[in-house]
Amino acid sequence: MIRARSHSSLLASAAFLTAAFQVNAAPQIEQGIQFGDVASGRAIVWSRSSEASRMMVQYSYDASFADPVTVRGPYATPESDFTAKLDLTGLKRDRDVYVKVWFEGLTNAREKSEVVSGKFHSVGRHEDIHFVWGGDTAGQGWGINEAFGGMKIYETMRQEEPQFFIHSGDNIYADGPIPLTANAPESGAPWVNLVTPEVSKVAEELNEFRGRYRYNLMDENLRRFNAEVAGIPQWDDHEVVNNWSDAKSLDNDPRYTEKNVPLLVSRATQAFLEYAPIRPHGAEESERVYRKLSYEDLLEVYVLDMRSYRGPNTDNLQTEESAETAFLGNEQISWLLSQLANSKATWKVIAADMPVGLNVGDGSLWEAIANGNDGRPLGRELEFARLLRGIKKAKVHNVVWLTADVHYTAAHFYHPRSAAFKNFLPFWEFVAGPLNAGSFGPNTKDKTFGIEVDFEKGPSTEGLPANTSPYAGLQFYGAVHINRGNGVMRVDLKDINGDVVYSNKLTPIR
Numbered sequence: 001m002i003r004a005r006s007h008s009s010l011l012a013s014a015a016f017l018t019a020a021f022q023v024n025a026a027p028q029i030e031q032g033i034q035f036g037d038v039a040s041g042r043a044i045v046w047s048r049s050s051e052a053s054r055m056m057v058q059y060s061y062d063a064s065f066a067d068p069v070t071v072r073g074p075y076a077t078p079e080s081d082f083t084a085k086l087d088l089t090g091l092k093r094d095r096d097v098y099v100k101v102w103f104e105g106l107t108n109a110r111e112k113s114e115v116v117s118g119k120f121h122s123v124g125r126h127e128d129i130h131f132v133w134g135g136d137t138a139g140q141g142w143g144i145n146e147a148f149g150g151m152k153i154y155e156t157m158r159q160e161e162p163q164f165f166i167h168s169g170d171n172i173y174a175d176g177p178i179p180l181t182a183n184a185p186e187s188g189a190p191w192v193n194l195v196t197p198e199v200s201k202v203a204e205e206l207n208e209f210r211g212r213y214r215y216n217l218m219d220e221n222l223r224r225f226n227a228e229v230a231g232i233p234q235w236d237d238h239e240v241v242n243n244w245s246d247a248k249s250l251d252n253d254p255r256y257t258e259k260n261v262p263l264l265v266s267r268a269t270q271a272f273l274e275y276a277p278i279r280p281h282g283a284e285e286s287e288r289v290y291r292k293l294s295y296e297d298l299l300e301v302y303v304l305d306m307r308s309y310r311g312p313n314t315d316n317l318q319t320e321e322s323a324e325t326a327f328l329g330n331e332q333i334s335w336l337l338s339q340l341a342n343s344k345a346t347w348k349v350i351a352a353d354m355p356v357g358l359n360v361g362d363g364s365l366w367e368a369i370a371n372g373n374d375g376r377p378l379g380r381e382l383e384f385a386r387l388l389r390g391i392k393k394a395k396v397h398n399v400v401w402l403t404a405d406v407h408y409t410a411a412h413f414y415h416p417r418s419a420a421f422k423n424f425l426p427f428w429e430f431v432a433g434p435l436n437a438g439s440f441g442p443n444t445k446d447k448t449f450g451i452e453v454d455f456e457k458g459p460s461t462e463g464l465p466a467n468t469s470p471y472a473g474l475q476f477y478g479a480v481h482i483n484r485g486n487g488v489m490r491v492d493l494k495d496i497n498g499d500v501v502y503s504n505k506l507t508p509i510r
Helices: 006-023 151-158 206-216 221-226 261-274 330-341 378-393
Strands: 034-038 042-048 053-060 069-076 081-089 093-106 114-124 130-135 164-167 230-233 289-295 297-301 347-351 401-403 410-412 427-431 451-457 476-482 489-495 500-507
Touching: 034 093, 034 114, 034 221, 034 289, 042 093, 042 378, 053 081, 069 081, 130 151, 151 221, 151 476, 206 261, 297 330, 330 378, 410 489, 410 500, 427 489, 427 500, 451 500
Parallel strands: 034 230, 130 164, 164 230, 297 347, 347 401, 401 427
Antiparallel strands: 034 042, 042 081, 053 069, 053 093, 093 114, 130 476, 289 297, 410 427, 410 451, 476 489, 489 500
């Protein structure tokens, strides 16, 4: 027998179903928020919704959100994997900017997501500058190990309260599957990863590339870091596939069913630009990564792209420049020289995704600038010699190179006294990383541009084998402090606990 239900019971059931529908229908924010490319009174605000919706952003210069400004952001749709980013402009400088982000559904009910809060700093002309950098995240199968504390080097960097962070590339390892467990002999304990379907194999489909970024954002340390420190992202090879250029062949790699590297590059590029809080360049080159960020008269950061315009990896011994020896490419070289020559900033930081004088191999070929030959410039070194010659001709001083890629930390001084090629001004290069990935090195050196090693620390200097896990503690980031009063730049190289392993004070040439 079917019993009739009371009116009040029906109302309660209806209310429950309505509430459940609203919860299920409302957008969710699972990847947190990010800020990026903060400079000159503007910043990118990024987030991701769980479904089609519109991004809403509110900001204030007061933690209690007195006099807030609300800005209607873009739509988050399946075409962008529900990511959205808004360029906030006209911001006051020398101020903390407090931000709230939520998404509104695309129905008449306009269901709203929860509000996610964060803050970033708008750098001005009356304060010192403090930022951090590093690269190489979740590589070699060392993913999110919750028993270890997750990607805790990001929490260490957050506690420094830097104004921004340069990620020097390899934000993901699309070509490196992350297993459930990995052997970490240096610790005596297994490394246990969080695993998702998208990271269990090499990335080939667009959703697999996107899934790599979503995986990293599962880490609480990284989400908390992103919500408080504005990022300046660049990319390197592992956002696509190891050591890639358009000439890369995957014919002998059985892990890949999709062998078309340019197609993989297109999918990887789309995913990177969707998930990176990077300011779009413009319609003339919408996928351009290299750019300049200015911090008044104290600092300019030049973010390079050493992947998109390079020729194939070769023996790197050509005697004349050609398409085969291209590394940055003529257009990027011309842009960089012009920007440097016209800069009024005291310090010019070049954020490079690969080091200058370290030998980085690709089997029997060469992956970076150096070629293992200490003599005159050959191959890709020809382009770099042209760049250094142009910097000297324009009398551009106080140029500092920051990079990652090689999975250890180092300080290099390049000087004509030690070089085969002598027509350049001396400069420093500092290397930091990895950030939750395997540790390697140090690498061998190429003397063409007179590299002098002031410091280096990696597995072999500590008597450990290559590819040590984060358990070994050989995870490193760099921190830069620039004093507005005297212009001195202090560069600290730090380990996973924030302990300084090397420090150098650079006095500007006026």
